[in-house]
Amino acid sequence: MNAAVAQFIASYSNIIDLCLLNSLIAYGLFLALSANMFSLATGGFMALGAYSSVYLTMELGLPFAPAVLAGAICGAAAAALIGAPVLRLRGDYFMLATFGFTEVVRVIALNWDSFTGGALGIVSIPRYTQTWHLVLALIVMVYVVHTLRGSYFGRAIAAIKQDDVVAQTMGVNVFAYRLSLFVASGFICGMAGAFAAHLNYFIGPGDFGLVRSVDALTYPILGGVNALAGPVVGAVFTTILPEALRFSNQLREILMGALVVAVVLYLPDGALSVLKLRRRSGKSGSGKVATATPRTKQ
Amino acid sequence: MTDGELKVWQIAKHFQGIVAVDSVSFCAKAGHVTGLIGPNGSGKTTTMNMITGLYPIDAGRIMLDDENLTGVEPHRIAALGVARTFQNIRLLADQTVLANVMLGTHRSHRKGLPSVFARLPGVAAEERAAQARCRTLLEELRIDRLADSAAGDLSYGDRRRVEIARALASQPRLLLLDEPAAGMNHAEKGRLGDLILQIRQSGITVLLIEHDIDLVSKVCDHIVVLNFGREIAEGTPAEIRQSPAVIEAYLGREDA
DSSP, X not given: OHHHXXXXXXXXXXXXXXXXXXXXXXXHHHXXXXXXXOOOXXXXXXXXXXXXXXXXXXXXXXXXXXXXXXXXHXXXXXXXXXXXXXXXXXXXXXXHHHHHHHHHHHHHHHHOHHHHOGGGOBOOOOOOOOHHHHHHHHHHHHHHHHHHHTSHHHHHHHHHHHOHHHHHHTTOOHHHHHHHHHHHHHHHHHHHHHHHHTTSSOBOGGGGSHHHHHHHHHHHHHHOSSSTTHHHHHHHHHHHHHHHTTTOHHHHHXXXXXXXXXXXXXXXXXXXXXXXXXXXXXXXXXXXXXXXXXOOOO | OOOOOEEEEEEEEEETTEEEEXXXXXXXXXXXXXXXXXXXXXXXXXXXXXXXXXXXXXXXXXXXXXXXXXXXXXXXXXXXXXXXXXXXXXXXXXXXXXXXXXXXXXXXXXXXXXXXXXXXXXXXXXXXXXXXXXHHHHHHTTOGGGTTSBGGGSOHHHHHHHHHHHHHHTOOSEEEEESTTTTOOHHHHHHHHHHHHXXXXXXXXXXEXXXXXHHHXXXXXXXXXXXXXXXXXXXXXXXXXXXXXXXXXXXXXXXX
Protein backbone atom coordinates (compact mmCIF):
# COMPACT_ATOMS: atom_id res chain seq x y z
CA MET A 1 0.00 0.00 0.00
CA ASN A 2 2.69 2.45 1.03
CA ALA A 3 4.74 1.49 -1.96
CA ALA A 4 1.81 2.22 -4.21
CA VAL A 5 1.37 5.65 -2.66
CA ALA A 6 5.08 6.34 -3.00
CA GLN A 7 4.99 5.32 -6.63
CA PHE A 8 1.95 7.46 -7.25
CA ILE A 9 3.63 10.48 -5.70
CA ALA A 10 6.82 9.83 -7.64
CA SER A 11 5.12 9.67 -11.00
CA TYR A 12 2.84 12.61 -10.34
CA SER A 13 5.13 14.79 -8.25
CA ASN A 14 5.38 17.36 -11.01
CA ILE A 15 1.67 17.77 -11.17
CA ILE A 16 1.40 17.90 -7.38
CA ASP A 17 3.99 20.67 -7.21
CA LEU A 18 2.17 22.53 -9.93
CA CYS A 19 -1.15 22.19 -8.10
CA LEU A 20 0.41 23.54 -4.91
CA LEU A 21 2.10 26.41 -6.73
CA ASN A 22 -1.07 27.37 -8.57
CA SER A 23 -3.07 27.18 -5.32
CA LEU A 24 -0.62 29.63 -3.79
CA ILE A 25 -1.07 31.98 -6.75
CA ALA A 26 -4.83 31.50 -6.46
CA TYR A 27 -4.75 32.80 -2.86
CA GLY A 28 -2.67 35.75 -4.00
CA LEU A 29 -5.46 36.60 -6.41
CA PHE A 30 -8.13 35.77 -3.84
CA LEU A 31 -6.78 38.57 -1.65
CA ALA A 32 -7.14 41.05 -4.50
CA LEU A 33 -10.54 39.74 -5.58
CA SER A 34 -11.87 39.90 -2.03
CA ALA A 35 -11.86 43.69 -2.41
CA ASN A 36 -13.09 43.63 -6.02
CA MET A 37 -9.69 44.09 -7.61
CA PHE A 38 -9.62 42.09 -10.84
CA SER A 39 -5.87 42.21 -11.12
CA LEU A 40 -3.96 41.18 -14.23
CA ALA A 41 -0.68 42.13 -12.58
CA THR A 42 0.04 38.52 -11.52
CA GLY A 43 2.36 37.83 -14.46
CA GLY A 44 4.35 40.97 -13.73
CA PHE A 45 4.67 40.24 -10.02
CA MET A 46 5.71 36.65 -10.72
CA ALA A 47 8.30 37.76 -13.27
CA LEU A 48 9.82 40.17 -10.74
CA GLY A 49 9.96 37.44 -8.11
CA ALA A 50 11.35 34.90 -10.54
CA TYR A 51 14.10 36.99 -12.12
CA SER A 52 15.23 38.64 -8.90
CA SER A 53 15.40 35.36 -6.96
CA VAL A 54 17.24 33.59 -9.79
CA TYR A 55 19.74 36.46 -9.91
CA LEU A 56 20.31 36.10 -6.18
CA THR A 57 20.79 32.32 -6.19
CA MET A 58 22.72 31.96 -9.46
CA GLU A 59 24.78 35.15 -9.66
CA LEU A 60 25.25 36.06 -6.02
CA GLY A 61 25.10 32.53 -4.64
CA LEU A 62 22.60 33.39 -1.93
CA PRO A 63 20.71 30.57 -0.17
CA PHE A 64 17.24 29.77 -1.44
CA ALA A 65 15.18 31.07 1.50
CA PRO A 66 16.40 34.71 1.39
CA ALA A 67 16.13 34.64 -2.40
CA VAL A 68 12.46 33.63 -2.19
CA LEU A 69 11.83 36.30 0.42
CA ALA A 70 13.54 38.89 -1.80
CA GLY A 71 11.41 37.79 -4.74
CA ALA A 72 8.27 38.21 -2.65
CA ILE A 73 9.42 41.64 -1.48
CA CYS A 74 10.07 42.69 -5.08
CA GLY A 75 6.50 41.73 -5.96
CA ALA A 76 5.15 43.61 -2.93
CA ALA A 77 7.27 46.69 -3.68
CA ALA A 78 6.03 46.79 -7.26
CA ALA A 79 2.44 46.48 -6.03
CA ALA A 80 2.98 49.35 -3.59
CA LEU A 81 4.49 51.51 -6.35
CA ILE A 82 1.82 50.96 -8.97
CA GLY A 83 -0.96 50.60 -6.37
CA ALA A 84 -1.22 54.25 -5.42
CA PRO A 85 -2.13 55.51 -8.92
CA VAL A 86 -3.81 52.34 -10.21
CA LEU A 87 -6.18 51.84 -7.27
CA ARG A 88 -7.86 55.15 -8.06
CA LEU A 89 -9.17 53.48 -11.22
CA ARG A 90 -12.39 51.51 -11.32
CA GLY A 91 -13.29 48.15 -12.80
CA ASP A 92 -12.21 47.85 -16.42
CA TYR A 93 -9.62 50.60 -16.14
CA PHE A 94 -8.00 48.93 -13.17
CA MET A 95 -7.80 45.71 -15.15
CA LEU A 96 -6.27 47.49 -18.14
CA ALA A 97 -3.71 49.28 -16.00
CA THR A 98 -2.61 46.08 -14.26
CA PHE A 99 -2.40 44.35 -17.65
CA GLY A 100 -0.23 47.24 -18.82
CA PHE A 101 2.08 46.63 -15.87
CA THR A 102 2.46 42.94 -16.76
CA GLU A 103 3.25 43.90 -20.36
CA VAL A 104 5.84 46.46 -19.30
CA VAL A 105 7.58 43.87 -17.13
CA ARG A 106 7.46 41.34 -19.97
CA VAL A 107 8.97 43.79 -22.48
CA ILE A 108 11.70 44.74 -20.05
CA ALA A 109 12.45 41.03 -19.45
CA LEU A 110 12.59 40.54 -23.20
CA ASN A 111 15.11 43.32 -23.78
CA TRP A 112 17.31 43.46 -20.70
CA ASP A 113 19.62 40.70 -21.98
CA SER A 114 22.31 41.03 -19.34
CA PHE A 115 19.90 40.45 -16.45
CA THR A 116 17.13 38.28 -17.85
CA GLY A 117 18.80 36.56 -20.79
CA GLY A 118 16.39 38.32 -23.15
CA ALA A 119 14.12 36.23 -25.32
CA LEU A 120 16.20 33.10 -24.68
CA GLY A 121 15.57 33.37 -20.95
CA ILE A 122 17.68 31.79 -18.24
CA VAL A 123 18.45 28.07 -18.38
CA SER A 124 19.71 25.43 -15.97
CA ILE A 125 18.30 27.08 -12.87
CA PRO A 126 18.97 24.84 -9.85
CA ARG A 127 15.85 22.98 -8.73
CA TYR A 128 15.71 24.27 -5.16
CA THR A 129 11.93 24.29 -4.72
CA GLN A 130 10.80 21.29 -2.67
CA THR A 131 7.26 20.09 -2.33
CA TRP A 132 7.28 20.81 1.39
CA HIS A 133 8.21 24.45 0.75
CA LEU A 134 5.05 24.82 -1.28
CA VAL A 135 2.96 22.92 1.28
CA LEU A 136 4.27 25.11 4.08
CA ALA A 137 3.63 28.33 2.15
CA LEU A 138 0.12 27.16 1.32
CA ILE A 139 -0.67 26.23 4.93
CA VAL A 140 0.49 29.64 6.14
CA MET A 141 -1.58 31.26 3.42
CA VAL A 142 -4.75 29.33 4.32
CA TYR A 143 -4.25 30.25 7.98
CA VAL A 144 -3.82 33.92 7.12
CA VAL A 145 -6.92 34.02 4.93
CA HIS A 146 -8.99 32.02 7.42
CA THR A 147 -7.99 34.26 10.33
CA LEU A 148 -8.59 37.43 8.36
CA ARG A 149 -12.08 36.30 7.39
CA GLY A 150 -13.01 35.71 11.01
CA SER A 151 -11.85 39.14 12.20
CA TYR A 152 -13.10 42.68 11.90
CA PHE A 153 -10.58 43.12 9.09
CA GLY A 154 -12.43 40.46 7.13
CA ARG A 155 -15.74 42.15 7.87
CA ALA A 156 -14.39 45.43 6.54
CA ILE A 157 -13.05 43.71 3.40
CA ALA A 158 -16.40 42.02 2.77
CA ALA A 159 -18.08 45.41 3.11
CA ILE A 160 -15.65 46.99 0.65
CA LYS A 161 -16.42 44.23 -1.82
CA GLN A 162 -20.16 44.74 -1.65
CA ASP A 163 -20.44 48.48 -1.14
CA ASP A 164 -17.39 50.63 -0.61
CA VAL A 165 -19.47 53.74 0.15
CA VAL A 166 -21.01 51.96 3.13
CA ALA A 167 -17.58 50.74 4.22
CA GLN A 168 -16.25 54.32 4.13
CA THR A 169 -19.13 55.81 6.06
CA MET A 170 -18.68 53.12 8.72
CA GLY A 171 -15.10 54.27 9.20
CA VAL A 172 -13.19 51.81 6.99
CA ASN A 173 -10.20 53.37 5.26
CA VAL A 174 -11.06 51.79 1.92
CA PHE A 175 -7.97 52.98 0.08
CA ALA A 176 -5.58 51.69 2.75
CA TYR A 177 -7.35 48.31 2.78
CA ARG A 178 -7.27 48.00 -0.99
CA LEU A 179 -3.60 48.98 -1.15
CA SER A 180 -2.65 46.54 1.61
CA LEU A 181 -4.48 43.70 -0.09
CA PHE A 182 -2.90 44.56 -3.43
CA VAL A 183 0.57 44.64 -1.85
CA ALA A 184 -0.12 41.30 -0.12
CA SER A 185 -1.21 39.92 -3.48
CA GLY A 186 2.05 41.19 -5.01
CA PHE A 187 3.99 39.55 -2.18
CA ILE A 188 2.36 36.14 -2.71
CA CYS A 189 2.69 36.30 -6.51
CA GLY A 190 6.35 37.38 -6.22
CA MET A 191 6.98 34.45 -3.88
CA ALA A 192 5.19 32.10 -6.26
CA GLY A 193 7.36 33.44 -9.09
CA ALA A 194 10.52 32.63 -7.11
CA PHE A 195 9.22 29.10 -6.40
CA ALA A 196 8.21 28.62 -10.03
CA ALA A 197 11.63 29.68 -11.32
CA HIS A 198 13.42 27.17 -9.11
CA LEU A 199 11.03 24.40 -10.10
CA ASN A 200 11.41 24.49 -13.87
CA TYR A 201 15.13 24.74 -14.79
CA PHE A 202 14.14 27.54 -17.15
CA ILE A 203 12.41 30.92 -17.16
CA GLY A 204 11.69 33.16 -20.11
CA PRO A 205 9.64 36.32 -20.68
CA GLY A 206 6.80 34.29 -22.20
CA ASP A 207 6.19 32.44 -18.90
CA PHE A 208 4.80 35.50 -17.15
CA GLY A 209 2.56 37.23 -19.64
CA LEU A 210 -1.14 37.75 -20.10
CA VAL A 211 -1.96 34.03 -20.20
CA ARG A 212 -0.40 33.54 -16.79
CA SER A 213 -2.35 36.49 -15.38
CA VAL A 214 -5.67 35.37 -16.82
CA ASP A 215 -5.14 31.76 -15.67
CA ALA A 216 -4.40 33.02 -12.17
CA LEU A 217 -7.61 35.01 -12.17
CA THR A 218 -9.67 31.99 -13.21
CA TYR A 219 -8.51 29.81 -10.28
CA PRO A 220 -10.37 31.63 -7.50
CA ILE A 221 -13.26 32.59 -9.78
CA LEU A 222 -13.80 28.96 -10.83
CA GLY A 223 -13.44 27.65 -7.32
CA GLY A 224 -15.40 30.41 -5.64
CA VAL A 225 -14.37 33.70 -4.10
CA ASN A 226 -16.58 33.38 -1.05
CA ALA A 227 -15.26 30.05 0.23
CA LEU A 228 -11.96 29.47 1.97
CA ALA A 229 -11.20 26.37 -0.12
CA GLY A 230 -12.37 27.98 -3.37
CA PRO A 231 -8.92 28.99 -4.66
CA VAL A 232 -7.45 25.52 -4.04
CA VAL A 233 -10.37 23.79 -5.74
CA GLY A 234 -10.13 26.10 -8.75
CA ALA A 235 -6.35 25.85 -9.01
CA VAL A 236 -6.18 22.05 -8.64
CA PHE A 237 -9.01 21.54 -11.06
CA THR A 238 -7.55 23.85 -13.71
CA THR A 239 -4.13 22.27 -13.30
CA ILE A 240 -5.28 18.65 -13.49
CA LEU A 241 -7.91 19.01 -16.19
CA PRO A 242 -5.46 19.75 -19.04
CA GLU A 243 -3.58 16.59 -18.04
CA ALA A 244 -6.76 14.57 -18.14
CA LEU A 245 -7.56 16.04 -21.56
CA ARG A 246 -4.17 15.23 -22.99
CA PHE A 247 -5.67 13.03 -25.69
CA SER A 248 -6.43 16.09 -27.80
CA ASN A 249 -4.48 19.28 -27.82
CA GLN A 250 -7.09 21.41 -29.56
CA LEU A 251 -10.04 20.06 -27.65
CA ARG A 252 -8.27 20.74 -24.39
CA GLU A 253 -8.24 24.51 -24.83
CA ILE A 254 -11.81 24.54 -26.10
CA LEU A 255 -13.10 22.46 -23.21
CA MET A 256 -11.28 24.63 -20.68
CA GLY A 257 -12.84 27.75 -22.20
CA ALA A 258 -16.30 26.20 -22.28
CA LEU A 259 -15.96 25.14 -18.67
CA VAL A 260 -15.06 28.63 -17.50
CA VAL A 261 -18.05 30.06 -19.35
CA ALA A 262 -20.34 27.41 -17.85
CA VAL A 263 -19.19 28.11 -14.31
CA VAL A 264 -19.53 31.86 -14.71
CA LEU A 265 -23.03 31.44 -16.16
CA TYR A 266 -24.47 28.81 -13.84
CA LEU A 267 -22.40 29.15 -10.68
CA PRO A 268 -21.49 32.83 -10.50
CA ASP A 269 -20.05 32.34 -7.00
CA GLY A 270 -17.76 29.53 -8.15
CA ALA A 271 -17.87 25.76 -8.06
CA LEU A 272 -18.02 25.60 -4.26
CA SER A 273 -21.31 27.48 -4.19
CA VAL A 274 -22.88 24.13 -5.14
CA LEU A 275 -22.40 23.09 -1.50
CA LYS A 276 -24.11 26.24 -0.29
CA LEU A 277 -27.05 25.71 -2.64
CA ARG A 278 -27.53 22.17 -1.43
CA ARG A 279 -27.44 23.30 2.20
CA ARG A 280 -29.98 26.02 1.52
CA SER A 281 -32.36 23.80 -0.40
CA GLY A 282 -32.13 21.09 2.26
CA LYS A 283 -33.16 23.58 4.87
CA SER A 284 -36.02 25.41 3.25
CA GLY A 285 -37.20 23.57 0.17
CA SER A 286 -36.18 23.96 -3.44
CA GLY A 287 -38.01 27.25 -3.85
CA LYS A 288 -35.23 28.97 -1.96
CA VAL A 289 -32.56 27.88 -4.43
CA ALA A 290 -33.65 30.34 -7.06
CA THR A 291 -33.25 33.27 -4.73
CA ALA A 292 -29.87 32.03 -3.56
CA THR A 293 -28.15 32.03 -6.95
CA PRO A 294 -28.49 35.38 -8.68
CA ARG A 295 -26.12 38.00 -7.55
CA THR A 296 -25.16 41.07 -9.47
CA LYS A 297 -21.50 41.25 -10.32
CA GLN A 298 -19.97 44.42 -11.63
CA MET B 1 -16.25 67.75 23.49
CA THR B 2 -18.68 64.93 22.86
CA ASP B 3 -21.69 67.16 22.41
CA GLY B 4 -22.24 66.64 18.71
CA GLU B 5 -23.14 70.12 17.55
CA LEU B 6 -23.00 70.46 13.79
CA LYS B 7 -22.34 73.84 12.21
CA VAL B 8 -22.55 74.39 8.50
CA TRP B 9 -21.40 77.70 6.98
CA GLN B 10 -22.28 78.71 3.46
CA ILE B 11 -21.54 75.37 1.90
CA ALA B 12 -21.93 75.02 -1.86
CA LYS B 13 -21.82 72.22 -4.39
CA HIS B 14 -21.95 72.44 -8.16
CA PHE B 15 -22.21 69.55 -10.59
CA GLN B 16 -20.76 70.65 -13.93
CA GLY B 17 -22.28 74.09 -13.74
CA ILE B 18 -25.55 72.99 -12.15
CA VAL B 19 -25.92 74.39 -8.67
CA ALA B 20 -27.05 71.65 -6.28
CA VAL B 21 -26.44 73.49 -3.04
CA ASP B 22 -25.81 77.21 -2.95
CA SER B 23 -24.50 78.81 0.19
CA VAL B 24 -26.46 76.90 2.85
CA SER B 25 -25.81 77.60 6.52
CA PHE B 26 -27.44 76.05 9.54
CA CYS B 27 -26.72 74.59 12.92
CA ALA B 28 -27.88 71.26 14.35
CA LYS B 29 -27.91 71.83 18.09
CA ALA B 30 -26.35 69.24 20.34
CA GLY B 31 -28.86 66.70 21.61
CA HIS B 32 -31.64 68.04 19.40
CA VAL B 33 -33.38 66.67 16.34
CA THR B 34 -33.00 69.01 13.40
CA GLY B 35 -35.12 68.46 10.32
CA LEU B 36 -33.85 69.19 6.83
CA ILE B 37 -36.84 69.39 4.51
CA GLY B 38 -37.62 70.64 1.05
CA PRO B 39 -39.08 69.50 -2.27
CA ASN B 40 -37.30 66.88 -4.39
CA GLY B 41 -34.03 68.14 -5.84
CA SER B 42 -33.66 70.89 -3.26
CA GLY B 43 -30.21 69.68 -2.19
CA LYS B 44 -30.95 67.80 1.03
CA THR B 45 -29.10 64.60 0.23
CA THR B 46 -26.27 66.56 -1.40
CA THR B 47 -25.91 68.45 1.86
CA MET B 48 -25.77 65.16 3.77
CA ASN B 49 -23.18 63.78 1.36
CA MET B 50 -21.05 66.86 1.95
CA ILE B 51 -21.31 66.52 5.73
CA THR B 52 -20.21 62.87 5.55
CA GLY B 53 -17.39 63.69 3.13
CA LEU B 54 -18.72 61.63 0.21
CA TYR B 55 -18.86 64.78 -1.93
CA PRO B 56 -15.96 67.22 -1.75
CA ILE B 57 -17.41 70.65 -1.03
CA ASP B 58 -16.81 73.56 -3.39
CA ALA B 59 -17.12 76.34 -0.84
CA GLY B 60 -17.93 76.86 2.81
CA ARG B 61 -17.08 75.12 6.03
CA ILE B 62 -18.47 72.31 8.18
CA MET B 63 -17.64 71.82 11.86
CA LEU B 64 -18.60 69.17 14.40
CA ASP B 65 -18.13 70.77 17.83
CA ASP B 66 -14.64 72.22 17.41
CA GLU B 67 -13.45 69.77 14.80
CA ASN B 68 -13.25 70.60 11.14
CA LEU B 69 -15.04 68.26 8.71
CA THR B 70 -14.29 70.30 5.58
CA GLY B 71 -12.24 68.34 3.07
CA VAL B 72 -11.82 65.42 5.47
CA GLU B 73 -12.05 61.87 4.08
CA PRO B 74 -15.29 59.95 4.79
CA HIS B 75 -13.71 57.31 7.03
CA ARG B 76 -12.11 60.01 9.18
CA ILE B 77 -15.41 61.84 9.49
CA ALA B 78 -16.95 58.55 10.61
CA ALA B 79 -14.17 58.22 13.15
CA LEU B 80 -15.02 61.67 14.51
CA GLY B 81 -18.48 60.36 15.39
CA VAL B 82 -20.69 60.94 12.38
CA ALA B 83 -22.92 58.07 11.25
CA ARG B 84 -25.60 57.98 8.62
CA THR B 85 -28.26 55.95 6.85
CA PHE B 86 -29.03 56.08 3.14
CA GLN B 87 -32.11 57.09 1.21
CA ASN B 88 -31.85 53.90 -0.85
CA ILE B 89 -31.11 51.43 1.95
CA ARG B 90 -27.57 50.14 1.65
CA LEU B 91 -27.20 46.92 3.60
CA LEU B 92 -24.97 43.99 2.71
CA ALA B 93 -27.88 41.91 1.47
CA ASP B 94 -26.43 38.40 1.74
CA GLN B 95 -24.99 38.90 5.20
CA THR B 96 -26.87 38.45 8.44
CA VAL B 97 -28.41 41.35 10.30
CA LEU B 98 -25.89 40.90 13.10
CA ALA B 99 -22.96 40.94 10.65
CA ASN B 100 -24.31 44.14 9.12
CA VAL B 101 -24.62 45.83 12.48
CA MET B 102 -21.18 44.57 13.52
CA LEU B 103 -19.69 46.57 10.66
CA GLY B 104 -20.71 49.63 12.64
CA THR B 105 -18.30 48.62 15.42
CA HIS B 106 -15.32 48.80 13.05
CA ARG B 107 -13.76 51.87 14.64
CA SER B 108 -14.04 50.47 18.14
CA HIS B 109 -11.64 47.60 17.42
CA ARG B 110 -8.20 48.37 18.79
CA LYS B 111 -6.25 45.14 18.20
CA GLY B 112 -3.91 45.20 15.21
CA LEU B 113 -3.16 42.60 12.56
CA PRO B 114 -0.31 40.93 14.51
CA SER B 115 -2.59 40.29 17.50
CA VAL B 116 -5.28 38.95 15.18
CA PHE B 117 -2.87 36.53 13.49
CA ALA B 118 -1.40 35.48 16.84
CA ARG B 119 -4.97 34.90 18.05
CA LEU B 120 -4.28 36.74 21.30
CA PRO B 121 -7.12 36.34 23.80
CA GLY B 122 -7.79 40.08 23.72
CA VAL B 123 -8.93 39.81 20.12
CA ALA B 124 -11.70 37.33 20.86
CA ALA B 125 -12.74 39.33 23.93
CA GLU B 126 -12.99 42.50 21.86
CA GLU B 127 -15.08 40.69 19.25
CA ARG B 128 -17.41 39.25 21.91
CA ALA B 129 -17.85 42.66 23.53
CA ALA B 130 -18.71 44.22 20.18
CA GLN B 131 -21.17 41.44 19.49
CA ALA B 132 -22.83 41.83 22.88
CA ARG B 133 -23.17 45.55 22.25
CA CYS B 134 -24.78 44.91 18.87
CA ARG B 135 -27.21 42.35 20.29
CA THR B 136 -28.30 44.84 22.95
CA LEU B 137 -28.78 47.42 20.24
CA LEU B 138 -30.91 45.00 18.21
CA GLU B 139 -33.04 44.38 21.31
CA GLU B 140 -33.51 48.09 21.87
CA LEU B 141 -34.62 48.46 18.28
CA ARG B 142 -36.83 45.35 18.64
CA ILE B 143 -35.19 43.47 15.79
CA ASP B 144 -33.20 40.99 17.88
CA ARG B 145 -35.32 38.10 16.59
CA LEU B 146 -33.92 38.88 13.10
CA ALA B 147 -30.25 38.81 14.16
CA ASP B 148 -29.41 35.72 12.11
CA SER B 149 -31.59 36.40 9.06
CA ALA B 150 -30.03 37.61 5.83
CA ALA B 151 -30.50 41.38 5.62
CA GLY B 152 -31.81 41.08 2.07
CA ASP B 153 -34.78 38.92 3.17
CA LEU B 154 -36.16 41.54 5.57
CA SER B 155 -39.18 43.78 5.17
CA TYR B 156 -38.63 47.38 4.23
CA GLY B 157 -39.27 48.77 7.69
CA ASP B 158 -36.99 46.21 9.31
CA ARG B 159 -34.19 46.97 6.86
CA ARG B 160 -34.46 50.64 7.78
CA ARG B 161 -34.14 49.67 11.42
CA VAL B 162 -31.08 47.53 10.73
CA GLU B 163 -29.47 50.46 8.95
CA ILE B 164 -30.17 52.69 11.93
CA ALA B 165 -28.78 49.99 14.26
CA ARG B 166 -25.61 49.80 12.17
CA ALA B 167 -25.19 53.57 12.39
CA LEU B 168 -25.79 53.51 16.17
CA ALA B 169 -23.29 50.67 16.61
CA SER B 170 -20.56 53.13 15.69
CA GLN B 171 -21.53 55.14 18.81
CA PRO B 172 -21.90 58.42 16.96
CA ARG B 173 -22.23 61.95 18.30
CA LEU B 174 -24.19 62.94 15.23
CA LEU B 175 -26.64 60.70 13.38
CA LEU B 176 -27.82 61.61 9.89
CA LEU B 177 -31.03 59.95 8.69
CA ASP B 178 -31.85 60.28 5.00
CA GLU B 179 -35.60 59.81 4.47
CA PRO B 180 -35.96 56.96 6.97
CA ALA B 181 -39.77 56.88 6.66
CA ALA B 182 -39.85 56.54 2.87
CA GLY B 183 -42.00 53.56 1.92
CA MET B 184 -43.21 52.95 5.46
CA ASN B 185 -46.85 52.57 6.40
CA HIS B 186 -48.55 54.68 9.07
CA ALA B 187 -47.85 52.31 11.96
CA GLU B 188 -44.20 51.89 10.97
CA LYS B 189 -43.81 55.66 10.75
CA GLY B 190 -45.21 55.97 14.27
CA ARG B 191 -42.70 53.49 15.63
CA LEU B 192 -39.90 55.21 13.71
CA GLY B 193 -40.83 58.52 15.32
CA ASP B 194 -40.64 56.91 18.77
CA LEU B 195 -37.26 55.44 17.88
CA ILE B 196 -35.89 58.83 16.81
CA LEU B 197 -37.09 60.38 20.08
CA GLN B 198 -35.47 57.49 21.94
CA ILE B 199 -32.17 58.18 20.12
CA ARG B 200 -32.50 61.86 21.02
CA GLN B 201 -33.00 60.83 24.67
CA SER B 202 -29.66 59.03 24.63
CA GLY B 203 -27.97 62.34 23.83
CA ILE B 204 -27.18 61.84 20.15
CA THR B 205 -27.68 64.80 17.84
CA VAL B 206 -29.94 63.90 14.92
CA LEU B 207 -30.18 65.51 11.50
CA LEU B 208 -33.26 64.19 9.74
CA ILE B 209 -34.12 64.49 6.07
CA GLU B 210 -37.80 63.67 5.67
CA HIS B 211 -40.83 64.39 3.53
CA ASP B 212 -43.44 63.17 5.96
CA ILE B 213 -44.61 66.36 7.62
CA ASP B 214 -46.37 64.61 10.53
CA LEU B 215 -43.19 62.74 11.46
CA VAL B 216 -41.07 65.88 11.11
CA SER B 217 -43.48 67.90 13.30
CA LYS B 218 -43.53 65.14 15.89
CA VAL B 219 -39.79 64.66 16.37
CA CYS B 220 -38.00 67.83 15.27
CA ASP B 221 -36.95 70.62 17.61
CA HIS B 222 -35.89 72.76 14.72
CA ILE B 223 -36.41 72.67 10.97
CA VAL B 224 -34.36 73.98 8.05
CA VAL B 225 -36.13 74.25 4.70
CA LEU B 226 -34.24 74.11 1.41
CA ASN B 227 -35.49 74.87 -2.09
CA PHE B 228 -33.37 74.84 -5.25
CA GLY B 229 -30.22 74.51 -3.17
CA ARG B 230 -31.00 77.56 -1.02
CA GLU B 231 -32.24 77.89 2.49
CA ILE B 232 -35.69 79.48 2.42
CA ALA B 233 -36.83 79.16 6.03
CA GLU B 234 -35.76 78.05 9.46
CA GLY B 235 -37.59 77.69 12.75
CA THR B 236 -39.71 75.48 14.98
CA PRO B 237 -42.22 73.10 13.35
CA ALA B 238 -45.05 75.50 14.16
CA GLU B 239 -43.24 78.43 12.59
CA ILE B 240 -42.40 76.42 9.49
CA ARG B 241 -46.05 75.41 8.97
CA GLN B 242 -47.01 79.11 8.83
CA SER B 243 -44.12 80.28 6.70
CA PRO B 244 -45.34 81.74 3.38
CA ALA B 245 -42.05 80.84 1.67
CA VAL B 246 -42.45 77.17 2.63
CA ILE B 247 -46.07 77.01 1.56
CA GLU B 248 -45.12 78.57 -1.74
CA ALA B 249 -42.24 76.12 -2.28
CA TYR B 250 -44.46 73.11 -1.67
CA LEU B 251 -47.82 74.22 -3.04
CA GLY B 252 -47.00 77.05 -5.41
CA ARG B 253 -48.13 80.69 -5.27
CA GLU B 254 -51.79 81.38 -4.56
CA ASP B 255 -52.29 83.72 -7.50
CA ALA B 256 -50.55 81.41 -9.97
